[in-house]
Amino acid sequence: MEGINQLSTGKLISLSEQELVDCDISGEDQGCNGIGWNLQLHMQPRSLALTKQPISVAIDAGDSDFQFYSSGIFTGQRGTELGHGVIVVRYGTIADGTKYWMQRDIDVPEGLCSIAMESSYPTAT
Incomplete structure (x- = not known):
């Protein structure tokens, strides 16, 4: 996510692994059990x-x-x-x-x- 964000906006930001879990609003990934x-x-x-x-x-x-x-x-x-x-x-x-x-x-x-x-x-x- 950091890489595609930098390529599309020109700004490199650091995201933690927690960001992926927090963004799992639809429940399709495994949340705290790991990202599918x-x-x-x-x-x-x-x-x-x-x-x-x-x-x-x-x-x-x-x-x-x-x-x-x-x-x-x-x-x-x-x-x-x-x-x-x-x-x-x-x-x-x-x-x-x-x-x-x-x-x-x-x-x-x-x-x-x-x-x-x-x-x-x-x-x-």
């Missing part, structure tokens, strides 16, 4: 959305390789137990042809840890 992932967005091309704004994704961060990861492109075990939400801010290809998704402070190659299996992103008009 919007499964309808499987039909939307994520790389297209990412050219316009950051997107949130769920990843498998349970493996010790991932938990002790510190820098560079992650090349550890791939998993499908999605339980950790992150913000993807960029994607691209490095000089050797390796594709990657860049999360806040973490670089993960495209598709690793099932990063693009469930994603969601806000829109602003």
Whole structure:
């Protein structure tokens, strides 16, 4: 929400995770039990959305390789137990042809840890 707000208004504001819970007025998300992932967005091309704004994704961060990861492109075990939400801010290809998704402070190659299996992103008009 911070990213799309900055892109649409030109002002970067800091919102807490509580803001998402407080804004859950329709009860569709899980409130204090966690924010649900919007499964309808499987039909939307994520790389297209990412050219316009950051997107949130769920990843498998349970493996010790991932938990002790510190820098560079992650090349550890791939998993499908999605339980950790992150913000993807960029994607691209490095000089050797390796594709990657860049999360806040973490670089993960495209598709690793099932990063693009469930994603969601806000829109602003």
